[in-house]
Amino acid sequence: MELGGRTFNLTLGRPVQFPLFTSTSDRVAASGEIVAVGEDLHSLPPIHTVLKSSENKTGQVPVHLRALLTEIGTLQLWCVSETDNDQWRLEFELRGSAASARETVVESMPPRFSEARTSIERIFGGQPTHGTPVTTEVKQLWRGLEQTLGPREQWRAPLLRELWGALFAGARRRRRSPDHERIWFQLTGYTLRPGFGYPLDEWRAEQTAKIFASGVNAHKEKRVWTEFWIMWRRIAGGLDDACQHEIWNYLRPHLERRLNPSTSRNIAKPKGIQPESLDEMVRLAVSLEHLGPDEKSQLGDWIAPYASTPGPWAWAIGRLGARVLMYGSAHRTVDPEKAASWLEVLFDAHQRKVEGALFGIVQAARLSGDRSRDLDESMRIRALDILGEAEAPESWRHLLTNIVAMEDADKARAFGDTLPLGLAA
Known part of the structure; x- marks a missing residue:
């Protein structure tokens, strides 16, 4: 709904505040009507934000409002420039810890964003809201989006989350064909990775988690299974304890039967559809940092015999034995003795x-500063010697001698994926 009858001046480039109110009154106000703040309006935590233009302009720009009720029942409010193609969506952080006002940055969507969204809506949805699609062919969707929005590596977090919204609105229609399902998994994981770090990511991950139980429709297609597991690995950091254990409970019997030589002959094949893409199943399993130390130890002992062979095994053992988790609580790390054996x-x-x-x-072997987690100094010295002989990056050696944060490139290596630009992860 375009509320074009009234123009506002929007301040760019410096912190601004948007007061929010809710009402339980029976009175119905027309769209665009000015309503006096009275006893029937109750204040909500305001939006604190910095709005940026696509050309880094500052000052004020005239805008009108656009309101949109999405297919998933959420309300979007946009500020649309009257002078150029800039548009800003206001992020309503009203869940979880939202009561504490904090400043975020809202960036303008690319000028051709509406074309990209319309393409997604045409392929995965019903009727597009507006705009002209860049493609209606699912196999060409990635290429079409990059032609419209630029290389995917340059897509910033605000844009990615907007694309996620369009994709999730069409989640039910991902089963139109194996290609629809595969591309939907690819794009959904990519646009929501790593599952946290941007306003409302907790909610987005919670909504996405609801589709895990429905599994893969094209279950005879290995490529679809591969993208299914990659999607969950990419957003694992945003999944809560219950969801991660739901995934683990599904993976565990399949992984044990395929990886554990001591019991595989005595374990019956799990009933139902047999998942494919073992390597990606392993990468996902070790990314579930909310699992307990005992569960991680069991998984690591299944993987360890394969660590000296090509595949995901060495990376997986390193992720399981990490002294500092990427997003999980410190008490979920495996004990130092187990980590030392894997080292x-x-x-x-x-x-x-x-x-x-x-x-x-x-x-x-990373130094955490917590004696209950850190390995013996002799083990770290051995690790440092190996890093020195291998001429490893100085940032890697620094992690073994100092209590410091990982550099962004190393975070991406630990996650097994690139991280979006403009993300506070």
């Missing part, structure tokens, strides 16, 4: 020149 495995894997082993050593 020996990683030493051997590195000698065999297995990809991922050296960074796995960094994660398992």
Whole structure:
């Protein structure tokens, strides 16, 4: 709904505040009507934000409002420039810890954003809200989006989350074909990665988590399974404890049967559809940082025998044995003795020149400053010697000698994926 009858001046480039109110009154106000603040209006936490234009302009710009009720029942409020193609969506952070006002940054959407959204709506949805699609062919959707919005590596977090909204509105229609399902999983995981760090990500991850139980429709297509697991790994950081355990409870019998040689012959094949893409199942499982130490230890012991062979194994052992988790609580780390045993495995894997082993050593031997988590100094010294001989980056060695944060490139390596620009993860 375009509320074009009234123009406002929007301040760019410096902090602003938007007061919000709610009402339980029976009175019905027309769209665009000015209502006096009285006893029937109750204040909500205001939006504190900084609005940026696509050309980094400052000052004031005339805008009108656009309101949109989405298919998933959420209200979007946009400020649309009267002078150019800029438009800003106001983020309503009214869930969880939203009561504490904090400043966010709202960036203008790219000029051709409406075309990109319309393409998604045409492929995965019903009737597009407005705009002209850049493509109506699902296999060409990635290419069409990049032609419209620029290279995907340059898509910033605000844009990614807006694309997620259009995708999730069409979640039910992802089953139109194997290609629809595969591309939907790809795009949804990419636009919501790493599942946290942007306003309302907790809610977005919660909504996405509801589709896990429905699984893969094109279950005979390995490529679809691969993208299914990658999507959950990408957003794992935003999934709560219950959802991560739901995923683990599904994966566990399949992983045990396929990875644990001591019991695989005695374990019956789980009933129902058999998932494919073992490597991605493993990468997802080790990314579930809300699992308890015992569960992680069990999984790591299944994986460790494979660590000296090509595949996800060395990276996976490093992620499981990490002394500092990427998003999980410190009490979810495995005990130092277990991590030390896996570190020996990683030493051997590195000698065999297995990809991922050296960074796995960094994660398992990293200094946290917590005696209950850190390895013996002798183990860290051995790890440092190996890093020195391998001429590893100085930032890696620094993690073993100082209590410091990971650099962004190393965070991406630990997550197993790139992180969006403009994200506070």
